[in-house]
Amino acid sequence: MAEKNTPLLAVLQLLRKYNLKGTEDILRKEASLGDVEFENLDLPEVELASILTSHHTESDPYSYEFAYDNLKKFIENSLDVYKHELSTLLYPVFVHMYLALILYDHNEHAANFLEKFGVEQEDYYQDDLKRLSIVKHKDQIKGNELAEIYSTNKFVVQLSRDASSQLKRFLQEQKSSTVIINIINNHIQVEVHDGPGRTQAQVRSTTGGLLGEATKNENRTKVYYGLLKEPDIQVLPAPVEDEEEAEETPDKPKKKKAKKENIFMKKPKSDPNAPPNDRIPLPELKETDKIEKGKAIREASKRIQLGPESLPSICFYTLLNSGHTAICTDICDGSTLLAVGFSNSCIKVWTLTPVKLRGMKSAEKLLDIDREAGDVLVRMMEERDRDTCRSLYGHSGPVYKVAFDPFKTMLLSASEDSTVRLWSLQCWTCLVVYRGHVWPVWDVRWSPHGHYFVTSGHDRTARLWATDHHQPLRIFSGHLSDVDCVQFHPNSNYVATGSSDRTVRLWDCLTGTQVRIMTGHKSTIFTLAFSVCGRWLASGGNGELIVWDISTGTPGAILPPLHTAPIHALAFSRDGTILSSGSLDCSIKLWDFNAITEEANGEEVSSTNNAVQKEDKYLLRSFATKNSPIKGLHFTRRNLLLAVGSYEGSS
């Protein structure tokens, strides 16, 4: 009974909304509606709109199928120039027809509709369709994540001017069915762009987002992707071995070194794309940090130049007896420490060098130390050598990410218990617990300059923190689903996030706004990595690997999907020539990044169809491991690739 009255109630609600008392009374009398129903008028806004706009087709579920068929025919018969762009309309129309059918209780028809046309949708939407298909009843729409996203947001479709006028003409001709017009008006945002219609490959390269493509307008803001000017660091007197080298051939090496350092200093100066150094307040370098930086620069001068002809050596660290318990790994910038987060809430830190892990002296003993002494940093540590491995306990859920700070004194960890913890690697205790995320935290990353860090989680937000604040400085919200990974830009001014809604977004730390939204991924994004130069962003999903151009927000290169399982690790070599990717399919692949960027610079997304050729061009090498999924990759300062994986037995 009540169901039949729904449209009447909706009309009543509308009348009341516009305060048309007289009509309302007459209607009530005529329809003989009781007071009870009248009092409970609280139809949701969306439903109300749908009911009012299309309630005359509601009685005829067959019209949906017919209308969809017509639309399909129109698109198939249109010129090739428009066909591929127009075909992006099919999916949102299909989804909203399905939801409408459900909404009007034509459950049987909805199921048939899904069965009939579901297969025809693009392969990358099939997962979404599976998730949507569990909605089989009106009551389930409310509360279902995906259905709510679809009904409250507009799906973005990009059409060329000609294609959109074609569409308009078609819609005007189809006067009989208003179903499609209603859907397009209410749920689809048609972005008209100037220029010719795009090819299938071009369309495919940017579609795939949960809500269609990114609009061009959203990516207009300028992004300062250049690197910051590095503060001058007095390079400390080189250690003994260097001295010896220098003595052997007194002049030449020194000159070389000086030159190389100059390269490091000069490069950012001339970069017009670099943000001003004080755009984001960066922390002053401490004495210890300076020592660490000096070390880094010295190490970097010994770096091996990599390229297609000289591939890096890979040292693989296998976690034995870990089974499925080891989740995440990180290796500190100096490549001396390895941290692993486990599903049993514990974190372990191993030393990768003969230097054992030491703790700090107790408070009483620290009092005795002369603080002015030159070697105070050494003195405050315990003399006794400790173990090669130390454990950190404190979380109460699986640890999804661990991260060393750039100066190797602290460690951050993100966990399922929705907290982020900061650990000291000197006291080996927890220093701070950052609470802010509501649900599990998936990822945490340090700013390359320390002090700041960014987290992301199941609550669809990414948050920017400073170590000395217990609350986030910025909350980046806008993703439609879990934010699965984050990454800091090398100049600390931007944060990139990757999400289950299959978009990659770039956020400005200064303003907290979204400056880039990049669509093209067809699956959840699990890991991100910025190139050394700061212009490119690599993102890895379920086998896919895309390199984005930050300056424009377009995919620079879509690498052939050679990984057969989710990619969970990406690393650029320190000279930026090689991109390495590690996946759960137990393989590490090395890509020629120079070739990739050359291609992207030369021409906009070229034909993706000759995948074999691309594979030859980009892929340098693939290394399989023995049943050990790759969980972490790291290039040392000398360009040796370190990989971490856990052996999962011979079965």
Added chain:
Amino acid sequence: MGDSEFAYGSSMSVDSMKTIAESIGIANLGDDAAKELADDVTYRLKLIVQDSMKFMHHSKRQKLSITDIDNALKIKNIECQYGFIQPDSLPFRFASGGGRELHFVEEKEVDLSDILSAPPPKIPLDVSVRAHWLSVDGVQPTVPENPPPLSKEAQKLESVDPISKLSKPTNKDAAGKPMCGKAARLKASESVHVKQLATHELSVEQQLYYKEITEACVGSDEGRRAEALQSLACDPGLHEMLPRMCTFISEGVKVNVVQNNLALLIYLMRMVKALLDNQSLYLEKYLHELIPSVSTCIVSRQLCLRPEMDNHWALRDFAARLMAQICKTFNTSTNNLQTRVTRLFAKALQCPSQTNNETGVGPSMVTSMKESEKTPLASLYGAVQGLAELGPEVIKVFILPRVRWLGERVEGALSGLGGADRLAAGNLKHQLLKVLAPVVRQLRQPPDLPEEYKRDYGYLGPSLQQAVGKIRSSPSGGGGGGAVAVVTCTPPLVPAAPSPSHSHISHGAKTVETIATRSVVISAAPAPQSPAPSTPPPQKFVIVSQQKAPQVVSTQPASGGHIVVHSSQPAIVRSQNVQSVVVTSGPAGGAAGGAAGGPQKVVVVGVQPPHHLAPAAAPAQPSALTAAHVSQAPVSVVAKPVFARGGAAPPPPELDDLSHLA
């Protein structure tokens, strides 16, 4: 993703709802209510599973686990399900009855006292980190930590379809060397398709490895041999060396069969076994070399110098087991391997007068045949053993019909004079009984009458009847198919010492004793206990001390190694038929060591008159000794390796293999 069938998932059935309702005491749930419930439960379950997928992904796994579900429940503010910890997936059982169908998880009742009294489970090992090189300058080293460079499937594909290798132009596999520089550019510019040559180069490391392994496998040090065999059986990166290994084995067998060198044959068979056991190798391409070698070791007329003493039976057994393993692994409908092998053995069992036999002509015909025409008993034994390993069906078809004839052969030999023959006949009889008894037991019904057996199986009848009776009476013997051999854990086969007792496998002290006596033979001239009167065509002395003299005689290339051995050696032996003598007396070789200060070497090559010595090879005194020796008796100690080390107080001069003869 793009599968044709568009299954949007399963759902809970109405029946399940009713059953569940019943289990909690709601007797009759209405159809409508059950339907409503089923739909709702399906929806909620799917939501939970979808969410738990996220946890699975973030735990960097590809398999959903129970903890993922727990975590998904947690973010929905639902209490998780405690106590469902299961390492593997639970099998759903199906039951039907009374017009209803059910799927359920079986829950066994657990006796708490069992758990309480059981010893506590072992503490799991702690996580540890281990580093290895996955790649060195872009090339993946073939260490056990890395996966095999060419998977077994790829090797298989290559052996079936060799073109597949060439059709893949750029091999981006980790194993190969990166194609760089000129080669790459050439390739890019080339318009004509040039057939790629498959490279068969071995790196220096691989050559070294090959040398070490082959030396260790046929060398004298049992410990090293064990390690080498272990490496052959486990190391992943051997496929490039396989052709050479197989040639080594087949050539080695050829040479050592001619020389009746039992020990080396055993070592070579153990190499075959190790290669067969290696999970990462696909041997089909090399069976043409391996099968003749193995079958030689099964049916050869003579495998050792003293058939009446040495335990060559063990070698035949072992090789037969290997053959069965090969057949089982590589038999396909196209290569008909097992058929061919069976035919080979069956031919050996073919009695020359079988046709006569079957037409009823008496045994006198057979026995009256010339001895030389007969298949030797040892070969018969091998053939029987080879067939027996292939299973009871083969025994039934190929051995059982010939048992009468075999019995006659055995009878003839047992009554004959030759000690060796008698021993062989005894072994053959024992083996036949062992093999046939379980099969006969299956074939015949219980009343086992000796007369019937005698009538059906001839000479062996009564013994067979006894054996069958024994099996029938013993409860454990009912396993059936007694011919199914235990293929695992063969004891290290060591040829028996020339002790007067019958042949059996012996270890340690005995072998040491052998060597001791041998060394006496060589070094002390006045004790001429020539062990073997049977003289094989080529005669040799090879006695090399374990202390390698750095200045080796010029005729012996320092790096000669085994490669030369298996290729060049047989040629020399067969064509020239000269005696080559290499004698090096160790420090303990008392008589020979007139100059006890250091090892001395005497090398005699191509001795026509035995007194002719290699010039300036050694001082006069030992040379005279050896010369006397060579002339004295053809003591065949060729390539008799030493089986034990350091057992005897004075370390005997070690007898090494042929490698030093190059």
